[in-house]
Amino acid sequence: MPQKRQRQCPRCGTRTTARSHCGIDLMPWRMNKRRIRAVHACAMGRKGLDYETYRLHLLAVGVESSKNMTRSQYQEFFRRMQRLPDRNRRSAA
DSSP: OOOOOOOOOOOOOOOSSSEEEEEOOOOOOOOOOHHHHHIIIIIIIIIIOOOOHHHHHHHHHHHEEEEOOOHHHHHHHHHHHHHHHOOOOOOOO
């Protein structure tokens, strides 16, 4: 079984394998497939944005591709999406 990588808490200096310590997240944040899928599903699925509008929203948070988002850009993107109405779903009547 591989050993977990120890990280040092910047506040107290303690070395630990925990994900957080002293209220600080010690794990590096990265865009992964699950997060990229969530961005696309929200923007184009739930909100019904076309590709060009989706790209404009990415540019508005300071990134050209969802793969390059930082945590703060990811959070800002979803704040922007919350302000938009959901797309109209056609009823099966």
